[in-house]
Amino acid sequence: MRPFSKTRKYIYFITLFFITLTGFGQMPIFKRYYIADVPGLGWLAQFYVTNRIHYIFAIVLIALAVYVVVDYLLSGERRYGITLSGYLKIFSIAGLMASGAFMVVKNLPDIHFSHIFIIAIDLTHIVFCMMLLGVSFYTLIMKKKWVN
Secondary structure, X not given: OOOOHHHHHHHHHHHHHHHHHHHHHOOOHHHHOOHHHOOOOHHHHOHHHHHHHHHHXXXXXXXXXXXXXXXXXXXXXXXXXXXXXXXXXXXXXHHHHHXXXXXXXXXXXXXXXXXXHHHHHHHHHHHHHHHHHHHHHHHHHHOOOOEO
């Protein structure tokens, strides 16, 4: 096992947890279903708090992805093959980054997209999120890895 690989796993897990939590927190579900009324979870009902935390963890996810790609390309680990679940995770993370970038741009003050495009971006982002969560749960339960 390479140095920092456990650290990368923990950072990835924590990032995935908080990016999912704050992503869903930007929808009003935590207030609607009284989850935000639980002591200590009131911040989940505050859109701008969850939005900023989501952006911070998105930056962490992008930085981690760049680090892993550069480390993979510069190390001798290229002899290992990426598994199907690894490709699905890579595809879904790349899709999340691309659709997330569009969502950031659409939130800028002087940028205007059509309503249909905004709905398409939102649905695309949610589909990639569900895809990543599904593949991640599958790989966690079945103990699958990114590489052979």
